[in-house]
Each structure stands twice: as structure tokens, then as C-alpha cells.
Amino acid sequence: xxxxxxSGGGLVKPGGSLKLSCAASGFTFSDYYMYxxxxxxxxxxxxxxxxxxxxSYTYYPDSVKGRFTISRDNxxxxxxxxxxSLKSEDTAMYYCARGRGVYYAMDYWGQGTSVTVSS
Amino acid sequence: xxxxxQSPSSLAVSAGEKVTMSCKSSQSVLYSSNQKNYLAWYQQxxxxxxxxxxxxxxxxxxxxxxxxxxxxxxxxxxxxISSVQAEDLAVYYCHQYLSSRTFGGGTKLEIK
Numbered sequence: 001x002x003x004x005x006x007s008g009g010g011l012v013k014p015g016g017s018l019k020l021s022c023a024a025s026g027f028t029f030s031d032y033y034m035y036x037x038x039x040x041x042x043x044x045x046x047x048x049x050x051x052x053x054x055x056s057y058t059y060y061p062d063s064v065k066g067r068f069t070i071s072r073d074n075x076x077x078x079x080x081x082x083x084x085s086l087k088s089e090d091t092a093m094y095y096c097a098r099g100r101g102v103y104y105a106m107d108y109w110g111q112g113t114s115v116t117v118s119s
Numbered sequence: 120x121x122x123x124x125q126s127p128s129s130l131a132v133s134a135g136e137k138v139t140m141s142c143k144s145s146q147s148v149l150y151s152s153n154q155k156n157y158l159a160w161y162q163q164x165x166x167x168x169x170x171x172x173x174x175x176x177x178x179x180x181x182x183x184x185x186x187x188x189x190x191x192x193x194x195x196x197x198x199x200i201s202s203v204q205a206e207d208l209a210v211y212y213c214h215q216y217l218s219s220r221t222f223g224g225g226t227k228l229e230i231k
Contacts, residue, residue, distance in 0.1 A: 034221075045169070047220035061120075061219060083133055095168055105159035105174035105216055112168055 002026040004096050004110030011116045016086050020113055022079040025111040030054070031114030033099050035106055036081045038092035038115075048094070049081060050102065059102070064090075086117045120217050121146045125223035132176060132203050133231045140226040142196040142213030149193050157217035160189055162197045163225075164209045172211075173198065205230050 006115035008020040020036070036048040050059040058070050069082040079096050093114050097106035122145040132138050148157045156176035161169035171180045174187035176196055186201040200207055207229050213223040 037220075039134065042222070043225060045222035045225075047222075050220075099157070103157060103216060105171055106181065107171045107174075109168040109170070 002098075004006045004098065004108060005067045006094060006096050006110045006113035009094060009113030009115045011118065012086055013119050014048060014087060014117055016117070017082070018086065018115060020081040020083070020094055020096075020115070022081075022098075022110055024077045024079065024098070027098070029072075031078040033101050033104070033115040034070075034072060035097045036068075036070060036079075036094060036100060037097055037106070037109070038090075038094045040092045046092070047090070051079070052102075084117070086115075088117050089115045121148065121218050121221055123213055123215055123221050123223035125211075125213055125226050128224065129227040130227065130231050131229040134205055135202050136201040138203050138228065140198050140211060140228075142191075142198070142223050144194045144196075144215055146218070147193045148217045149214045156188075156192050156196070157215055158191070158196050159214045159216065160187075161212045161214060162207075162209045163212065164206075169212060183202060201227075203228070203230065 003025045005023045012018050036051050038048050039048050051070045054073050067085045071080045093112040095109045095112045097109040099106045124143045126141045158176040160173040160180045162172050163169045172183050177189045188199045190197050210225040210227045
């Protein structure tokens with residue numbers, strides 16, 4: 001059974017940093033691209049980051065480029081999102097998801113970890 | 120960025136009725152080289168994460184009931200539920216993955 005379990009969320013002050021993790025199981029992690037997608041309190045979904053199966057390629061929207069870094073450890077089946085210079089608009093539920101490639105739909109999502117940026 | 124617009128924002132139907140919901144993209148998500156539409160539909164039930172229903176605009180994900188059908192091409196897409204069941208209570212999102220990745224605002228389906 002495919003499982004994606006996020007952790008690391010919490011309350012952080014504006015300008016602060018946080019690192020999210022996603023533990024994957026039930027599939028060959030190194031065969032898949034991985035993604036972070038967030039859902040705002042208004043329930044809007046926003047793509048946050050993509051990393052290739054081997055970890056060599058990463059992609060970000062302009063809204064987080066330079067502030068967020070996606071990485072992975074294929075030996076440990078873990079995905080990460082390092083977030084810095086956090087803003088109130090980064091407040092959201094953060095999901096990790098998997099997909100076959102840059103131009104494929106995300107087929108499994110985790111249950112999410114909540115991030116609140118507030119003073 | 121390609122903007123995705125869904126309508127209606129919400130609808131309420133009785134069990135057994137047919138439902139259609141719309142998704143329009145600001146630019147075509149049809150890739151001419153392979154004639155594939157880079158459009159997916161997700162279902163998000165209350166308290167759960169999104170679940171993939173449809174990809175390539177009309178390909179049903181494994182295990183998805185055949186009452187769910189995706190159609191359309193280019194910039195206009197439709198998700199149809201042929202006979203709504205109580206368990207279909209959810210928000211449905213469309214998502215394009217051709218150019219960057221963007222999502223529609225969702226259609227909330229309520230059961231009368």
C-alpha cells in the first residue's frame with residue numbers, strides 16, 4: 001500500500017524557517033518524481049515544488065523560489081522541504097505527492113502537515 | 120501561468136442524479152505533439168487529502184468507479200458523475216500539468 005506521511009509542521013514567526021519531511025513506503029521511491037503542494041485556509045491548492053526521481057532537477061513557482069528548497073534521500077525514502085523567510089501567506093496545509101514525471105499527474109497524496117506563520 | 124476556472128462553485132443534488140461540472144483553462148493544455156490534454160481531476164472528501172480521479176482529461180485512475188467520466192479538450196473540460204452517490208460528497212478540483220502546475224478553485228458537491 002502506498003503511504004506518504006508528512007511531518008514537521010507547526011507555528012513559526014514571520015521570517016522564520018521550518019523543515020518538512022515526508023516518509024514514503026509501499027512503492028519504489030527512487031522511481032518517482034515527488035512534489036509538495038499546499039492548501040491555503042481558503043482551500044486553494046498551490047503547487048510548491050517538484051524534484052526529479054534522482055534528485056538532480058528541482059522546480060519551483062516564483063512565489064517560493066529562493067526561499068524553499070526541496071530535497072530527497074532515496075536511501076531513506078524521505079522527501080524534504082526546507083522553508084525559510086516564511087511569510088503569513090505561506091500558512092497552509094502542506095502535502096507531499098508522487099508522480100511519474102514533470103508532465104504527469106500526481107497520483108498519491110499524503111495526509112498533510114499544517115504550517116502556520118504568525119507572530 | 121495558466122489560470123483554471125471551475126464552475127459552479129457549488130451544487131446540491133439528490134442521490135441518483137447526474138452531475139456535470141466545468142473547468143476552463145486560460146490557455147490550451149493540449150500538447151500538439153502527442154495530442155494529450157494535460158488535465159487531471161481530483162476529489163477531496165471532508166478531512167481528507169485530494170485523490171486522483173481522472174488524468175489526460177479522460178483516463179480514469181485505477182479503482183475509480185465508472186460513474187466518473189472526464190471529457191473535453193483544449194481549454195474546456197467537464198467532469199460528469201452519472202449517478203451521484205452519498206459518498207461523492209466532496210470538493211472536485213481540476214489541475215493542469217502542462218505548463219508549471221495550477222489548480223482550479225474547486226466545485227463543492229453537496230447531497231440533498
